[in-house]
Amino acid sequence: MDLYAFCGSDLYTRIPRLLDSVRGAGDCRVTRERSKFVESHYLPASLPEIDLKVMRWATVDAILAAPPNLDELYLEKMHSLHHYQVMIDESGDGLSRVDRAVRRRSEDLATLLPHAFESYVKHAWGVAKQGLLRGESLIGSQLARRAxxxxxxxxxxLNDxxxxxxxWRMHDSELTKLPRxxxxxxVATALEFTDGVTLPERAERLRDLEGAMLADASASGILGRPTDSWWWKP
Structure with missing residues (x-):
């Protein structure tokens, strides 16, 4: 169970010492300071394992103020803001920030989608050029995984x-929410875990998945999407 607590900068500086003084929370195995938060891992006697993470409000505000981007930390924090279940909110600061994240979601995703597609195209072209045309199968396979x-x-x-x-991205709890x-x-099984799959076969599986996605009506606004054939096909 992940529990997040948010506070101002003054209190945040005292958090490591305060966490060390927590009693009745179970066996505290780890307390560590990371770049954005302080984390303690507890093993209560009769509850699931608990990760308690304390973060400054200023960090949340910096995330909300940042332009949308494909950085993994940014995506993780924005995903979290959309899934927090607020238990206690003494000042209303938490709910207001969650609401800000939700209100900007559609606009942010519309901005990110062409960038994600451009990055896909770059790697898919690498599969064709480096892997298939130049015969560099190791590089082609790596690029296929990235694609x-x-x-x-x-x-x-595409599914908002x-x-x-x-x-968690490929875990059943999340993946099964998607139509494809x-x-x-x-495709992931063929690319990652199936022996004897050739690079042309890997490229063909990517082609199938890309084609299915681009047939989605929601994909019509993606800049650079091919219309009648795969532009990257050698």
Whole structure:
């Protein structure tokens, strides 16, 4: 269970010492200071494991003020803001920030979608050029995996959702919410775990997934999308 607490800068400077003094929360295994928050990991006697993370309001404001981008930390924080269940909000600051994140979602995703597609195109062209035309199969395979990552991002965005954190993005709890979950899972299995799959076959699986996504009516506004054939096909 992840619990987040937010506070002002004055209190934040005292958080490590305060966490050390917490009693009755179970065995505290780890307390660590990270770049954006302080985290303590507890093992209560009769509850699930708890990760308590304390963050400054200024950090949340910086995230909300940043222009939309494909950085993994940005995507993770924006996804979190859309899924927080506020338990206690003494000043109303939490609910107001969650509301700001929700209100900007559609506009942000519309901005991010062409960038994600451009990044996909760059890697897909690398599969064709480096991998297939130049015979560099190792590089082509690596680029195919990266290309798939961007297609997964695009699938979440086409369905009006911020992509979940990377470690959960392909988990059934998140992936099954998507209409092309089975196809994504099949392509990922072929690219990552199936022995004997050739690079041309990997490219063909990417082609199938891209074609299915671009047939979606929501994808009509993606800049640079091909109309009648794969522009990157060698």
């Amino acid at each position: 798939l990552d961007y297609l997964v991002l695009i699938e979440y965005m 959702a911020y992509p979940p954190p990377f470690k 979950a089975d196809l994504i899972r099949s």
